[in-house]
Amino acid sequence: MNFLLLYLEFFKIGLFAVGGGLATLPFLFHLAGDRFTFIKHTGWLSSEQIGNFLAIAQCAPGAIGVNMAAQTGFLYGGTTGSIIAALGLISPAIIVITAVSKVLQAIKTNKTVELVFRGLRPAAAGLLCAAGWSAWKLTLYNSAAMAAGLAWHEILRWREGIIVIVLIFLVLKLKKHPVIYIALGAAAGVLLKL
Numbered sequence: 001m002n003f004l005l006l007y008l009e010f011f012k013i014g015l016f017a018v019g020g021g022l023a024t025l026p027f028l029f030h031l032a033g034d035r036f037t038f039i040k041h042t043g044w045l046s047s048e049q050i051g052n053f054l055a056i057a058q059c060a061p062g063a064i065g066v067n068m069a070a071q072t073g074f075l076y077g078g079t080t081g082s083i084i085a086a087l088g089l090i091s092p093a094i095i096v097i098t099a100v101s102k103v104l105q106a107i108k109t110n111k112t113v114e115l116v117f118r119g120l121r122p123a124a125a126g127l128l129c130a131a132g133w134s135a136w137k138l139t140l141y142n143s144a145a146m147a148a149g150l151a152w153h154e155i156l157r158w159r160e161g162i163i164v165i166v167l168i169f170l171v172l173k174l175k176k177h178p179v180i181y182i183a184l185g186a187a188a189g190v191l192l193k194l
Contacts, residue, residue, distance in 0.1 A: 003077060003084045009042060010069045010088030017065060017089075017127070044072060051138035059182050065089055139164060163188045 045053070050068075057067035066086050073085025107113050140161050145154045167181050188194070 003081065006073055006077060006081055007084050007088035007091075010073075010085045011091055013069075014065070014089040015092040044076060047138060047143060049075075051135075054135060054138065059186075136164075157194075159192050160194060163192075 053068050053071045054064070056071060057064045060067050066089055069085040069089040070082040073081035073083070075081075077084065104113070140157050142155050142157055163185060167185060170176075170184070171181055
């Protein structure tokens with residue numbers, strides 16, 4: 001594994017991931033034609049692995065983007081790869097925050113700076129929505145079944161879709177701690193042999 005390449009790939013993702021950990025997901029999931037560009041460019045992960053890593057990253061403590069980077073790095077470079085990928089992802093934020101914090105003190109009342117931040121909010125919301133859409137697609141669509149020419153009920157992961165709908169309803173209605181919904185999703189996966 002080329003650790004410099006690993007660092008640089010995640011550095012590029014971290015550089016443009018405005019909006020936090022979930023905002024890194026569109027860079028992993030961004031479609032070009034029928035393939036995800038990160039997968040096509042690096043060949044490191046399949047879309048199925050990204051979906052599995054996303055599920056683990058959301059259940060694990062810490063930022064989702066960092067967890068995804070660490071898992072990818074670990075898969076290809078062990079503990080060292082995990083650390084390098086995570087550092088690659090967070091390095092741009094450290095650099096930008098350090099620079100911006102010094103500059104913001106001097107120009108915090110500047111109207112242009114205020115307008116830039118107002119413009120970044122919708123950009124972050126758009127990235128988060130794109131991440132949500134990608135997660136839906138990974139959860140509900142079986143690309144391998146589509147390529148094999150199987151029937152629609154095998155291409156669409158309808159059982160997972162039912163779980164998603166039930167969990168959305170429970171989250172909105174019950175408003176319990178997220179760990180409960182994670183446990184319910186895991187239990188449903190085991191019971192339904194997903």
